[in-house]
Amino acid sequence: MDISKMDRYAAPVHFSSLPLLATVLCGVGLLLLAAFTMLQVTSTKYNRNVFKELFIAATSSIFLGFGSVFLLLWVGIYV
Amino acid sequence: MRLLLAIALLGAVFAQDAWKAVNVDRTIDATSQIVKISTLYSFENTGTGPQSKVLIALSKEEAAGLSHITAGIDGAKGKLKIVEKPVEKDLTFYEVDLRTPVAKGDKIALRINLRVTQVLEPLPAKIAQADSQFVVLHTTAYVPSRYETVTQKTTVRTTQGGKLLSATTVAPSKQETERVVYGPYANIPAFESKPIKVHYENNSPFVVATVVERFIEVSHWGNIAVEEYIELVHKGAALDGPFSRIDYQMDRRGRRQPAFQSFTTVLPAQAKDIYYRDEIGNISTSAVRIRADSVDVEIRPRFPLFGGWKTSYIIGYNLPSEEYLYTKGNQYALKTKLFDHVFGDVVVEKLRTKVLLPEHVRRVKVTTPYVVDRRPDELKPTYLDTTGRLVVVLEKSNVVSDHSQFFTVTYEFNYMDMLREPLLAAAFFFSLFFVIIIYARFDFTISSDPNKDAEERSQLSIEKLSKSVDSKQAAYDSLIDAAQQYKSTKNESDLQEAKKEFNEARNEANAKLTEKIAELRTGAGNAAAEKASELLKYDKTTFDAVDSYLKAVERSTTKTAGPEEQQFANKVKDARSRADNVLASL
Numbered sequence: 308m309d310i311s312k313m314d315r316y317a318a319p320v321h322f323s324s325l326p327l328l329a330t331v332l333c334g335v336g337l338l339l340l341a342a343f344t345m346l347q348v349t350s351t352k353y354n355r356n357v358f359k360e361l362f363i364a365a366t367s368s369i370f371l372g373f374g375s376v377f378l379l380l381w382v383g384i385y386v
Numbered sequence: 387m388r389l390l391l392a393i394a395l396l397g398a399v400f401a402q403d404a405w406k407a408v409n410v411d412r413t414i415d416a417t418s419q420i421v422k423i424s425t426l427y428s429f430e431n432t433g434t435g436p437q438s439k440v441l442i443a444l445s446k447e448e449a450a451g452l453s454h455i456t457a458g459i460d461g462a463k464g465k466l467k468i469v470e471k472p473v474e475k476d477l478t479f480y481e482v483d484l485r486t487p488v489a490k491g492d493k494i495a496l497r498i499n500l501r502v503t504q505v506l507e508p509l510p511a512k513i514a515q516a517d518s519q520f521v522v523l524h525t526t527a528y529v530p531s532r533y534e535t536v537t538q539k540t541t542v543r544t545t546q547g548g549k550l551l552s553a554t555t556v557a558p559s560k561q562e563t564e565r566v567v568y569g570p571y572a573n574i575p576a577f578e579s580k581p582i583k584v585h586y587e588n589n590s591p592f593v594v595a596t597v598v599e600r601f602i603e604v605s606h607w608g609n610i611a612v613e614e615y616i617e618l619v620h621k622g623a624a625l626d627g628p629f630s631r632i633d634y635q636m637d638r639r640g641r642r643q644p645a646f647q648s649f650t651t652v653l654p655a656q657a658k659d660i661y662y663r664d665e666i667g668n669i670s671t672s673a674v675r676i677r678a679d680s681v682d683v684e685i686r687p688r689f690p691l692f693g694g695w696k697t698s699y700i701i702g703y704n705l706p707s708e709e710y711l712y713t714k715g716n717q718y719a720l721k722t723k724l725f726d727h728v729f730g731d732v733v734v735e736k737l738r739t740k741v742l743l744p745e746h747v748r749r750v751k752v753t754t755p756y757v758v759d760r761r762p763d764e765l766k767p768t769y770l771d772t773t774g775r776l777v778v779v780l781e782k783s784n785v786v787s788d789h790s791q792f793f794t795v796t797y798e799f800n801y802m803d804m805l806r807e808p809l810l811a812a813a814f815f816f817s818l819f820f821v822i823i824i825y826a827r828f829d830f831t832i833s834s835d836p837n838k839d840a841e842e843r844s845q846l847s848i849e850k851l852s853k854s855v856d857s858k859q860a861a862y863d864s865l866i867d868a869a870q871q872y873k874s875t876k877n878e879s880d881l882q883e884a885k886k887e888f889n890e891a892r893n894e895a896n897a898k899l900t901e902k903i904a905e906l907r908t909g910a911g912n913a914a915a916e917k918a919s920e921l922l923k924y925d926k927t928t929f930d931a932v933d934s935y936l937k938a939v940e941r942s943t944t945k946t947a948g949p950e951e952q953q954f955a956n957k958v959k960d961a962r963s964r965a966d967n968v969l970a971s972l
Contacts, residue, residue, distance in 0.1 A: 310719045310794060313712035318608020319804060336815075343819065347826055351842040354849065357823065364819030372812025379769065383659060383704075385605035386770045386807050 325381040332374030339367030403533050403576065404433035405440055408493060410529045410538035416506065416521075416584070417545050418731040419592040419622070420786055423448070423500040425529060426460060428493055436487035441471065442480045442498055443530040445579070449478035451505040453733070454788040457482045460495035475577050477530050501786045503733045504594070508623035509585060513693065515633055519623045519644035520551060521588045527556040527568045527580040534576050539569035548587030556580055589639075591646035592622030593691060595734045598785075603742040604720055606804055610710055612657075613702035616728060618687075620646055624694035634690060646691035649729035653681040657703040664688075664699045685729075716798050718747075724754060724793040725785055734785035740764075741778040745771055745806070747797040750778060755791040758782045770807040847905055854898045855965045861891035862958050865932065869939045885936065892929070920968050928961040 320328065343363045350356075379386055408428045415422040431437055444452065457466040457480075471479035488494050506521040513519060529538050543565045544550055553561055559568045566584055599615040622644055637643055653660065660683060662672045671686040687697045705722075712719040724739055739758075743750065752760060759781040765774035778795060868884030871877075903919050935954040 310712050310721060310796075313714040313717070313719055315708045316606075316711035316713040316718065317708055318606070320607065322608065343822075347822060351845065352829070352839075353842055353846040355827070360819075360823050364816060364823065368812045368815035368819060371815045372810075373808040375811050375815075376770070376808040380607050384769055385603070385607055385609040385611060385704075386768075 320377070320380075325377050329374055329377040329381045332370050333378060334374075336367050336370030336372075336374050339363055339370060343367060404431065404437055405429045405533045406432045407531055407533050407535040407538070410531070410535055412529050412538070412540045414523070414525060414540065414542045416523045416586075417543055417588070418590045419503070419506065419588075419594070419733060420453075420731050421451070421500075421502040421505055421523065423498075423502065425498045425500075427496040427498065429488075429496065429533070430493045431488045431490050433490060436489045438484045438487040440482050440484060440494075440496065441532040442468075442482055442496075443477040443532050444480065444500070445526055445530045446476050446478075447505050447524050448500060448502050448530075449473075451502040451784075452478075452500060453503045453784045453786045454499075454501040455480060456499045456788075458497050459484070460497045466496075474532075476579075477532070477577065479532060501788055503784055503786060504621070506588065506592070508592070508693075511623055512626035513623040513644070514627050515625060515629060515692070516637070517623075518548075518587050518639075519589050519592075519693070520549075520585060521622075523584040523586070525582055525584070527554070527559070527582045528571060528574050528578050530577075530579065531574070532576055535571075535574045537570050537572055538574060539567065539571075542566045542568070542584050544584065544586040545588050545590070548589065550587070551585040553584045553586075554582035556582060589642050589644045590731070591620060591644060591691065592693075593618050593646045593729075593732070594621045595619075595728060595732055596696075596736065598725070598728065598734045598737045600725065600737070600739045601742065602720075602722055602739065604707070604711065604744060606707070606744050606799070608707045610705040610707055610720075610722065611702065612705060612722075612726075613700060614726075614728075615698070615700050617696065617698040618646070618691060619696040620691040620693050622693045625692035629692065643690075644693065646687070648684060648686040651683045651685055651701065651729060652727040653683060653703055654705060654709075654723075654726075655679050655681060656705050656709055657681045658705075660701070660703040662699060662701050664697075669699065716800055718797055718799050720795040720797075721792055723790055724758070724780065725782075725789045725791075727787065727790055730787065732787060735783060737782045737785045737789075739780045741780075741795050742766060742768075743776045743778065743795070743797055744799060744803070745773065745775050746803050747776055747799050750776065750795065750797045752778060752780065753794040753796075754780070755793060756782075756789065770810050772810070847902055851899065851902050854895045854902065855962075858892060858895040858899075859958075859962055859965075861888050861895065862928070862932070864888065866955065866958070869936065872939060881936075881939075888932075920964075928957055931957045 343360070346360060346363065376386060406429070408430045410425060410427050412423065412425040415424070427442070429440055442457070455468060457468050458464065459466070466485065467483040469481045469483070471481050473479075482496065482498075484494065506523055509520055509522045523542065525540075525542070527540060529535065529540060542553075546564050548564075550561055550563075550566070553559070553566045556568055558570070559566065568582070595616050596619050597615070597617040601611075601613045601615075603611040603613075605611070634643075634645070641647060655677075660674055660681070662669050662683065662685060669685075669688060671688070673684040675682045675684065681703075683701070685699075685701075687699065689695075689697070691697060710720060710722045712721065720741065720743075725734070725737055728734070750763075761779035761781055764777040764779060766777050767774035780793075782789070865884055865888040868881060868888075872881040872884075931954055
C-alpha cells in the first residue's frame, strides 16, 4: 500500500492520560486485593464461598493488569 | 562477398565508441577522511543513433573504497539510475541510465559524485602526540574513462593551512596553497592511466565507526525507541610514545590536533529522553541543544581518541509514533532513517539496523533506498511477550553520511492484539489469586482442635439464623406496607394477597429456623439450641399481634395511623431487638 494514502498512527492512549489511568486502575485493583485479603483472613473452613472469591480475584486482576501496563508505559517501558 | 562486407561494417560500428568525453572537470576533495570526488563530464554522442546509456569508469582504488555514488544531469534535479558492470582492464564501470535518449551529435553534461573511504594512507604511520598527521592520496592524473577524452582537468583539494609535502608532477600540473591542479590535458585515449601521489597534512581525525548497531523498537502504545551502539576507532596515524594529559590540554593547536575530542550528533527534532552511556554507566560530558528542526547532542567521549585508540558508547532516544508510523486498516508502515547522523564525515564499516516490530505481525516487507543485505529475521522476547518480537535485520558495510535516508517497513497487525499485553498481566495476577484460593482450602493442621472447630461451626449456624430472622423481619415490614396501602385504596384483594405472601414467607423462615436450631443442637450443644429456640417463642406473640392489627386496619376508616398501628409497629420492633439479643448471647 502507498504510504501517502495512509494516516498517521496515533497511540490508543495519550501519554498525558497515562499517570491518571495508572493510578486509578492500580488503586482500584489494590483495594479489591485488600478486600480479597480480608475475605481470606476472616472466613473459616465452613463459610467459604468460592464464587465470591473468584469474582473478587477476577475483577482485581483485570484492574491490576491494565493498571500495571499503563504504569510500565508511564515510566517509559514501552511494551 | 556482400554479406562479408556487411558483417565487417557492422563490426566497425560496434568497435567505434558511442560517446566521446568532450570535457571532464574533476575535483577531489581530500580534506577529511572521506575522499569526495565530484566529476563533471560533458559527453558527445558520436554513435550512429540516439543513445540513453553511458559508462562511467572508476579506478581500482576508487572502486575498492567506494561507499556512495550518485549521478545526475548537471543543472537538473533528480538522480539517475546506476548499474554496476563487470571490470575491464582494471577499471570498474557503472552504467548510467540517462532516461531521455541523446540524439546523435548532441551533448550532455553529467555530474557524478563519489564517496571513497579508507583510501588515504597515513605516512608516517606512527606519530608522537605533538606531531601532525600526514597522509598520502593515491589517484590518477587522468580521469579514468571508457571513452576518448578531449580535454580534462583534475583539482585535488588538500587541507586548508596544512603543509603539502609532495605531489607527483604530470606536466602541466601546479601546486598551490590548498590544492594541486593537474591539467588541462588534451586528447587522452580511453583506458589511459597515470598514477599520482599527493602527500599532505591532514589533521582531521580519521575516526571510523567499526560497528553501528541501530535498534528501532516500535511500540503501538505510541512510541518508537531508537538506540545505537557505536564502536569508534581512530584509524589515522597511530600514537607513538606516551600520552600526556598536560601536553594535550596545553596544545596550542586546540581542535586542530589529529585527536578526536568531541563531536555533535544531530537527532530528529522530536527526540526526547536522550541517554548517552557505555558499559560502566552514564557519560556526563554531553550536552543537549534544542534547535528549530533538530536536537543536537554534543558528545565528548571519556578520553580523546588518538591514533589507534578506540571507544564505544550507546546513545538512545524516544520518538513519538505519529511522526513515523502510518496506518490504514490493519496495514502499518514504519518510515524512518536506516542510518542516522553520528558526526560529520563519519565512516561506518558495518551498519546493522534492527527493527523490532510488535508481536504477531504478519507479511513484513522492507523497502530501502539503496541495496542492503537483509539477514534472517530474529525473535527477541521482551516485556509482556509470549513468543518474542519479530526483528528485521538489515546490514550494510561501508556507510557514509549520504546513506542517511528513509526506508519503509510495512506489515500487518491486528489492532485487537493490543489487548493481549494487559490481559497477559491480568492473567498473571489472577493466577496468583488462584493459588491463594487453592491454598486456603488445604488443611495443614497436625492435630485437630474440636473446640475451635465447634466454635467455627456454630458461628456459621448463628449467621444462618440471623439471616432467617432478617428475612422474617422483611416479611413483617412488607405486610405493614401492604396494610398502609390498603388504608388508602381499600383494595381487599391486594391485602389478602399480601397476607398470603407474608404467611408463606413466615412459614418458610420458621421452618428454616427450626431446622437450623436442630442443626445447632447437634453441633454446639443443648444450651445454645435452647436459647435459639426462644427466637421462635417470640415469633408466636408477634404473629398474634399481626392478626389483631390487620383486623384493626380493616375496621378503621381513617387514613392516618391509628394507635393500634403504633402498637403493632412497636411490637415488631420489640421482637426484632429480642431476636438480636438472643443472637448476640449465643
